[in-house]
Amino acid sequence: MRELAESSLRLHLGAVDDVIVLLYFVTVLGVGLVARRAVRTSNDFFLSGRALPAWVTGLAFVSANLGAIEMLGMAANGAQYGAMTLHYYWVGAIPAMVFLGLVMMPFYYGSQVRSVPEYLRRRFNDQAHLFNAITFAVAQLLIAGINLFALALVVHDLLGWPLWTAILVAAAVVLAYITLGGLSSAIYNEVLQFFVILAGLLPVTIVGLVRVGGINGLAEKVRQSSLGDAGLHTWSGTASSGNPLAANWFGIIFGLGFVLSFGYWTTNFAEVQRALSARNMSAARRTPLIAAYPKLLIPVLTVIPGLVALVTIHGLGAKTGDLQYNNAIPLLMRDLLPNGVLGIAVTGLLAAFMAGMAANISGFNTVFTYDIWQAYLAKNRPDGYYLSVGRVATVLGVAIGIGTAFLAAGYNNIMNYLQALFSLFNAPLFAAFIIALFWKRMTAWAGFWGLLSGTAAALTVYGLYLAKVLHFGSDLGESFWGAGIGFVVVGVVAALVTAVTRPKSDEELSGLVWGVGRTRISAGVLAGDRAWYRNPWLLGGVAMTLAIVLYVPFW
């Protein structure tokens, strides 16, 4: 159990900070209450009635990823690995987001599926569907619990609340606004959170830069730090793995940029759900593309504070206690922010935790209701029945999340293990998807056995790594290899099983496979969607170009 004595991270909030935080909570709950009036059908509850414009779903898409674990974690990486952290954004996110919008979204949105597992059900069979639905649902609940626990730790350290109070209050708020307003409420709050999170990070970055003498001052101090000059480069040290990230260019491009990132961004329903709630195909395709632009620039607000913390906070990088890398941003908040913006930053942090947890819970309740309850346990009931199931699932989901949070409180390392564990489900899933999309001959059973064996392979590699039988140099090296092996196993098993089983007919695959049948790319198109600047290929192309050009100063 973690030391619970008063932490030196403790912030001294003034009345104005309290007002800012309180105002935010009132707003979030108010959104839930108002959103409740718009929820009449299960489609309203789980997919916002498919009525949202692209800028809303796009910002919610990026916000669902910008949870606090991500934000604090990337600042921590910034302090630990320096500029190489940029790879998590520019190689590790943008290409996959663009691919999702341009190539995959026509199949997701066009086939009218309500979830990622449902696509698997139509492309493969019930077995593949159920396997994916259950692993996803379980993973979301446990990750929600991890989010909750991480939130409680930060609130405890920063504000001095007891852990259990923080867990229960945060859970109650998320529960309230999702049970009331469903996905609309989650998405509206996510967009609001997006701006609040940025407003909270901006002052830390600005004042931090002033503190170290601007960009040049920061570069100079990083050269003199433990990272050295390597902390300012992204690619130049990657011929070997003798760089801060301990990864060579091949591992970065194929491991991080392809297998890990495509798995996360293109098949993770907590993300894809935001795009499925868009009002038409055009908006759905633009959702991840619009999200790519903030994603390109967010490292300014995470990596720079990480580096500032590295050069200004003596002793940062301790294994335990207050000076862990993960506390880079909270430590800077303590040192640099006056009352006022401090309240905004605390609000941003709380908002980020709730964004992460809300994404998990709203993904869970949809998959639980549509893909498990409706598909196998209670078919053909009236719509209102599934709406109630969704609300009950939300309550149960949050309750289990609270349980997980307390579990995590007892076994501190469990969080890291669980997160690594669930990332292992993504790569095989992506492999099955990508083969299924482009190879119509791939059979239903090939999908199921491919998924199962690929997941088993990735888990085995991880198990052997934990047991110290296999060695990869670093956790990151393990994820590259575990995901890569899982990916290859899916391909091999899918090819073998396909050879001995019967493929589905073209009719069954219509709209689900590249080049088979029709996908109405222009379905429900609105007059404004045809403006040249809303062309998905243009948006995607510019994002990809920026992802390359932005590397130039940090080569």
Place this chain on the structure above:
Amino acid sequence: MFDLRWLIGGLFTVYGVLLTVVGMFDPPGQVAKAQGVRINLWVGLGMLVLGLLFLLWRLLSPDQPERPAGVPEQATSRDEEPVAAYRD
């Protein structure tokens, strides 16, 4: 569902005013903590501008275009060209 722009515009305008006022009367100790930057004032003004821009956007174009595009053939021409595989 109500317009999200009211929500963002409203909250940021309130936050902006609050921080701007706080920033104008910040005691020297607080300014010194922020390395001499009047950060409350600047962030407050920034949030105020953002909030007002959202409100302005909502007022100037009250509705997102809800009107379906007229002729389907026209609608498809641009989108379909590069992705001929999904033909209608």
